[in-house]
Amino acid sequence: MKKLAPSLIAIVITISLYNNSSYAIGLPKNSISNNPQCLIDVPRFDRPLVNGDINTLPVNVEANQLKAFYPSIAIYNGEVLIEQGNRTVQADKVTIDTQDNNNRIVKLEGDITYQDNLIQMKGDVASMNLNNNDANMSPSQYQLVNRLGRGNADQMKFEKNRYIILKNGNYTSCPVNDSTWNIKGTTVIHDNEEQLLEVWNAIFSIGKVPVLYSPYLQLPTGDKRRSGLLMPNFSYDSIDGIDFSIPVYWNIAPNYDATFTPRVLQKRGVQLQTEFRYLNELGLGTLAFDWLQHDSKYSEDRNNHTNGNNYDNNSHRWLFHWKNEELINYNWRFYADTTRVSDNQYLTNLNSKYASQTAGYLTQFYKMAYNDESWDVTLGYRHFQPFHSGLKNSLYQTEPQLDVSYYNNDLGPFKFRTFSQISRFLTSGENKPKAWRTHIEPTLNYTLTNSWSSLTSEVGFMATHYNQDNIKKEIEQYKYLNKSVNRFLPKFSIDGKVIFERDIPFIDGYTQTLEPRIKYIYIPYRNQSNISNYDSTILQSDYIGLFRDQPYSGLDRIASTNKISTGLTTRFYNENKIEKFNLSIGQITYFTKSKTSEHNNDLDENSDTGSITWASDNFWRISDDIIFRSGVQYDTRIDTISLANTIFEYRPSGDKLMQLSYRYANRNYIGTVDKNPSYRGYKQDISQAGIMTTWPLSQTVSAVGSYYYDVKLEQTTDSFVGLHYSDCCWGMTVQYGRKLTDWDNISRKSKYENKLSVNFELKGLGNNRDTKAKMLNFGKLPYTTAFE
Numbered sequence: 001m002k003k004l005a006p007s008l009i010a011i012v013i014t015i016s017l018y019n020n021s022s023y024a025i026g027l028p029k030n031s032i033s034n035n036p037q038c039l040i041d042v043p044r045f046d047r048p049l050v051n052g053d054i055n056t057l058p059v060n061v062e063a064n065q066l067k068a069f070y071p072s073i074a075i076y077n078g079e080v081l082i083e084q085g086n087r088t089v090q091a092d093k094v095t096i097d098t099q100d101n102n103n104r105i106v107k108l109e110g111d112i113t114y115q116d117n118l119i120q121m122k123g124d125v126a127s128m129n130l131n132n133n134d135a136n137m138s139p140s141q142y143q144l145v146n147r148l149g150r151g152n153a154d155q156m157k158f159e160k161n162r163y164i165i166l167k168n169g170n171y172t173s174c175p176v177n178d179s180t181w182n183i184k185g186t187t188v189i190h191d192n193e194e195q196l197l198e199v200w201n202a203i204f205s206i207g208k209v210p211v212l213y214s215p216y217l218q219l220p221t222g223d224k225r226r227s228g229l230l231m232p233n234f235s236y237d238s239i240d241g242i243d244f245s246i247p248v249y250w251n252i253a254p255n256y257d258a259t260f261t262p263r264v265l266q267k268r269g270v271q272l273q274t275e276f277r278y279l280n281e282l283g284l285g286t287l288a289f290d291w292l293q294h295d296s297k298y299s300e301d302r303n304n305h306t307n308g309n310n311y312d313n314n315s316h317r318w319l320f321h322w323k324n325e326e327l328i329n330y331n332w333r334f335y336a337d338t339t340r341v342s343d344n345q346y347l348t349n350l351n352s353k354y355a356s357q358t359a360g361y362l363t364q365f366y367k368m369a370y371n372d373e374s375w376d377v378t379l380g381y382r383h384f385q386p387f388h389s390g391l392k393n394s395l396y397q398t399e400p401q402l403d404v405s406y407y408n409n410d411l412g413p414f415k416f417r418t419f420s421q422i423s424r425f426l427t428s429g430e431n432k433p434k435a436w437r438t439h440i441e442p443t444l445n446y447t448l449t450n451s452w453s454s455l456t457s458e459v460g461f462m463a464t465h466y467n468q469d470n471i472k473k474e475i476e477q478y479k480y481l482n483k484s485v486n487r488f489l490p491k492f493s494i495d496g497k498v499i500f501e502r503d504i505p506f507i508d509g510y511t512q513t514l515e516p517r518i519k520y521i522y523i524p525y526r527n528q529s530n531i532s533n534y535d536s537t538i539l540q541s542d543y544i545g546l547f548r549d550q551p552y553s554g555l556d557r558i559a560s561t562n563k564i565s566t567g568l569t570t571r572f573y574n575e576n577k578i579e580k581f582n583l584s585i586g587q588i589t590y591f592t593k594s595k596t597s598e599h600n601n602d603l604d605e606n607s608d609t610g611s612i613t614w615a616s617d618n619f620w621r622i623s624d625d626i627i628f629r630s631g632v633q634y635d636t637r638i639d640t641i642s643l644a645n646t647i648f649e650y651r652p653s654g655d656k657l658m659q660l661s662y663r664y665a666n667r668n669y670i671g672t673v674d675k676n677p678s679y680r681g682y683k684q685d686i687s688q689a690g691i692m693t694t695w696p697l698s699q700t701v702s703a704v705g706s707y708y709y710d711v712k713l714e715q716t717t718d719s720f721v722g723l724h725y726s727d728c729c730w731g732m733t734v735q736y737g738r739k740l741t742d743w744d745n746i747s748r749k750s751k752y753e754n755k756l757s758v759n760f761e762l763k764g765l766g767n768n769r770d771t772k773a774k775m776l777n778f779g780k781l782p783y784t785t786a787f788e
Contacts, residue, residue: 037699038148038728038763041176043120045145050085057085059130063094072099082106087116087133091126104130112137118145118192119164121156133161142166148173148728148763149221153188164190171197173221173763174729181206181730181762183217195224227251230259237755240297240349241266245273255279267297271317271350285324285336288354292317298349310388312343319346321354331370338364344387361386361395376405393429396534400424415445421555425534431475433532435468439555452501457494463487464555466531480529487526489558493549495519509575517567517586519547525560529597533557540643541633543567543584543617551594562592578621585616612636625652627786635669642669649786655702657776658693659786687711690718692783694776700727704735704775706783715750716740722757722775731761735775 050057064078074096082089092110106128114121114128114135123140140156142164143149153169166188174180185199202217203210220226230247237243245263252258261273271292278285295317302311324336339355339362341347347357355362367380379402384395401423408416420440427434443460466485473479497517504510535554539545546565550558567586574580590609614634621627630646644664651657665686690708697703705721720737735757740750776783 038175039146042148043115043143043145045086045115045117047086049117052085059084061094061096073097084130085116087114089114089128096130098130102131106130114158115145116161118161119143119158120145121158123156134159143176144221148175149190150174150176151182151188162191162193164188164192166190171199172729178727178729179207180727183219185217190221194226195221196226197221225249225251225257231759231761233757233759235755235757237753239753240268265297265350268295268349269293282328283324283326283334285322285326288319288321290319290350290352292350295349298343298345301345310344312345314342316342317346317350318342319350319352319354321352331372333369333371334367335369336366338366340364340385347387357387360388360391374407376403376407378403393427393432396425396427398423398535399426413446415447416442417445418442423534431472433468433471433478433481435466435532435534437464437466437534437555439464453496453498455494455496457492459492460490462489462491462555462558468532478532481532482530485530487528487531487558489523489526491521491523491549493519493521495547504572507572510580511573511577513569513571513573515569515571517547517565517569519565521549521561521563521565523549523558523561525592525595526558527597528557531556541588541613541615541635542631542643543586543615546586546588546613546615552596557596559594559596560592561590561594563588563590563594565589579619580621582619583616584618586614587611588613610636626650629786635666638666638668640666642666647786651785651787655694655696657783658691658695659783660689660691662687662689664688684712688717692776701725706776713750716752724775726761726763729763731763733757733759733761733775 060083061074061076061080062082063076063080065076067075067077069075076094076096078092080089080091080094082094089106089108090111090113091108093108095107096104097107098104108126108128110124112121112123112126114126114137116133120143121135121137121140122142123137126135126137126140128135135158136155137158138155139153141150141152142156149171150173151166151169151171153166155167156169157163157165159165166185168184168186169188170182170184171188171190172179172182174182182205183197183199184203184205186201187199189198190196191198197217197219199217199219200215202214204212204214204217218228220228227250228248230249232244232246235243243263243265245261247259247261250258250260256276256278258274258276261275263271263273265271269292271290273288273290275286275288278287294315298317299315300306305311319339319341321339322336323338324334326334328334341352341355341362346352347355362385364383364385365380367378369376369378371377379400380398381400383397383399384391386392386395402421404418404420406418418440419442421437422439423437425435425437439462441460441462443458445456445458447454447456449455464487466487468481468483468485471478471481471483473481495517496519497515500514502512504512533556536552536557537554538551539548539553541551546567549561552559565586565588567584569582569584571579572581589611593609594612612635614636616630616632618630619628627649628647631644632641633643634640635642641664643666645662647659647661649657649659663686667685670686688708688710690706692706694702694704702724703722704724705719707719708717709715710717716738718737718739720735720739722733722735725732737755737757738752739755740752
């Protein structure tokens with residue numbers, strides 16, 4: 001035999017033979033081929049399945065001629081057709097020998113075709129055992145039924161209604177008349193039950209060119225989870241060079257599995273990524289740990305201060321992730337979602353599907369909860385790992401936090417609720433105060449409602465006690481703080497909504513609604529300058545936000561409120577009661593200035609009372625394929641639009657998509673909402689426009705791409721382009737992207753990373769994932785549909 005010289009491309013393609021169908025618990029299932037043309041010549045089994053003992057099923061035979069040797073031998077000649085249960089046999093000549101009831105034999109000769117619900121076989125000479133369905137055929141061709149998979153052999157056996165055993169045979173999942181790739185072996189065993197192909201002395205060929213020899217090869221042929229190698233990933237980027245990884249899947253048990261992924265980064269070293277997934281009677285979870293022994297590129301960047309001084313003094317790099325959801329019993333549950341990394345630059349350099357660096361920090365969160373008809377009790381622990389030194393000493397952790405809610409709806413027309421909370425706030429900042437906070441908030445609710453209106457009134461109070469320590473009064477922002485603070489605030493609100501409905505005279509079958517809403521809220525003023533801010537931030541005032549009780553999250557800042565929120569929504573429904581259009585517009589009018597202290601936020605310094613905030617939301621289903629959404633927020637205190645966004649999406653089919661989007665944020669608004677000194681450097685508004693698309697160029701080639709541009713900075717924010725080739729036999733993806741990764745404080749310019757990715761897939765070997773959907777998530781701004 002000619003010696004085979006392996007190459008990189010041969011190794012990549014050959015390893016992809018081990019592609020396994022199961023990544024983890026809950027992987028979405030897809031058909032073997034999304035193109036129905038691939039199954040045109042595939043034999044089908046459309047009859048109802050016949051169950052029962054094969055020895056008791058009747059045998060029906062049709063032929064042009066019959067010779068019988070009573071009582072045990074029958075010879076059929078000419079266009080013979082035999083049917084029994086799920087199997088049919090056609091041949092020129094058939095001899096049935098039933099002398100031994102335990103070993104009834106059928107011999108077939110000439111133009112033989114055998115088919116059942118699993119396989120179709122063709123050959124010249126064959127024999128079958130009617131008792132156990134075993135069959136031998138030579139020479140032979142075979143084709144799996146209702147799915148891709150075929151081959152031929154010098155001799156073929158079908159045993160135990162499960163195994164296809166080939167001598168000097170081959171296998172391919174390519175359609176008939178397409179031999180792009182195949183696997184040959186001296187012995188090939190196809191296990192229908194385990195959906196597994198085993199090949200001895202295997203030669204993998206592309207076309208007629210052999211590219212690899214292996215003494216033994218094991219391949220998945222269906223959707224069943226099996227241990228083995230998964231599809232390799234190959235990419236190249238301008239920072240790390242070649243990035244090559246080979247996932248190894250371990251099917252531990254039906255409810256446990258794991259993936260081990262050795263990853264080679266040309267300029268960094270070898271990383272091992274591990275992921276363990278579990279599903280038990282209590283719940284499910286994922287446990288992951290990634291390790292890079294020594295990152296030479298990271299050490300070089302740290303020495304050169306490539307990204308400033310934001311580096312940790314570590315030589316090994318790692319990531320830990322644990323997500324767990326457990327329902328212990330009917331009342332008790334446990335939840336954990338924690339991710340930690342070795343250093344501030346980890347996610348920028350190595351990426352991870354478990355977290356993103358865009359948030360600025362990672363969260364470690366655990367909670368134990370109890371609930372029944374009247375009580376919700378949660379004990380939680382929340383810790384942060386910030387990526388920036390400015391955040392490190394400013395973020396507050398709740399270690400721990402106890403939330404208790406009590407509900408009583410058995411008070412006639414009234415509903416009573418009490419929310420209480422005990423929190424301990426800690427921070428690594430040596431000069432920042434720490435605190436215990438205790439809060440209780442009972443509320444009595446009375447609601448009148450019918451099919452077209454509702455009126456809800458609430459009355460209650462908020463009582464909070466603070467025990468603050470580590471107060472540095474010599475620091476300007478803390479000079480008003482007191483160690484012990486009690487705050488009591490009554491509250492009252494009334495909220496009314498009405499729905500008017502009419503048939504639209506000029507659009508047949510359409511209905512329009514008009515939905516005015518008005519809400520009044522009163523909370524008196526209490527000076528809160530003696531309380532530090534531990535967990536409060538200003539919330540967005542979109543249309544829904546106009547009707548919140550408070551403009552702040554958390555409990556440290558409860559603004560005085562004497563306001564009325566008004567809004568109007570109109571909706572259009574077609575004859576099938578599908579919402580085709582809606583438009584909402586509303587405003588907040590303050591009768592007295594809203595504040596939390598005499599040292600209020602920047603926005604409130606510009607206006608006292610009157611109409612402060614306007615907001616509008618819009619949805620338009622132009623057709624079944626086209627959706628338009630938009631939102632605008634206008635703030636009179638900065639006399640301009642504070643936030644805006646719009647999205648237009650055209651999706652005529654599952655493989656065609658075009659999305660246009662735009663988002664805007666005013667720099668004055670950003671500076672007010674985000675008080676973190678690390679992000680006080682906004683000199684311009686955020687104004688970004690983007691396009692994302694995937695579109696078939698032909699039946700086998702699709703293009704995928706996105707482009708996001710920052711109008712104010714006049715630079716690209718994120719972009720990629722890719723081509724995906726997929727026929728009935730194999731597929732390939734080539735993708736190139738350029739994404740913003742950091743800011744160079746010296747040159748005052750953005751830093752970019754260029755990345756090239758190449759991936760292969762062989763159809764019919766396992767369950768291929770939705771490749772184009774994965775391609776749309778290539779950049780930092782992944783695809784989010786407007787249709788939901």
